[in-house]
Amino acid sequence: SPIVRARQGVGVPATMLAAGRASLEALTQAAVADAARWASGVQAVATTRTVATWYEPAPYCQRCAVLIGKRVKPTTQFVRHPRCDGMVRIMSERDREELPTVTPEQVTDLNRWQRAALDEGADFNQVVNANTAPRGGRLGGSPLRERGTQTLVGARGKVRLTPKGIYRQAGDDREKAVELLRQYGYLR
Known part of the structure; x- marks a missing residue:
């Protein structure tokens, strides 16, 4: 917990509070990301003619490039690698068809x-x-x-x-x- 992290910190109170704050920010970011993922899943199930699609802004690594535009289950969880911006987005079939095609120039590795x-x-x-x-x-x-x-x-x-x-x-x-x-x- 952020409180425990702050109290167990070493040094001056300002350093201890900074450690607690960093811990709280990380927990908050994870909670918001989880809530967004679940909300997207609910939206996909509740809305007709929508699909869950793997999406990531360019540039891509090889691992992500082959996934761009792939249809997935709304609740699919991907194990992301470091610095991966990929996510599951809920889109209409028309929007999914309009996703840009991945070109070799966009793949960095x-x-x-x-x-x-x-x-x-x-x-x-x-x-x-x-x-x-x-x-x-x-x-x-x-x-x-x-x-x-x-x-x-x-x-x-x-x-x-x-x-x-x-x-x-x-x-x-x-x-x-x-x-x-x-x-x-x-x-x-």
Whole structure:
């Protein structure tokens, strides 16, 4: 509690009060955020033709970029990472359709291989999700993503190269890179 925090503080009374105040502010911010989330959930349930949608102002990290505009349950709680401004917003279907499309330029943490694959027309979600190794996924004793590979969905036991692995294998040969991007499902 803020009172306990202030009383257990060390130093002059002003420092102790500042510690209590900081604790009270943090608790208040959390309570207001929780109340807003619950109110949004009630609004979504009570109002027809509205949907709960994941939203965040640009710029984005990879983890959030793939969620923008996704329809979610009104009471969905996301585990946010540091400095994440993402939230669930209640919108009409029309407003949801008018959300801006995420562009690679808005994503701050793409590596050069991911950007190269996107420049060739690769699917954004495929490229971003390729860097997520399956739980416990290993190849030759090291995690799959460290080797530039991933298990290909729907293909038991087959390994899928990540954009990094593709560009390393292709070297400076653009045609080979495009062929590999197509082979591994990044291009259609």
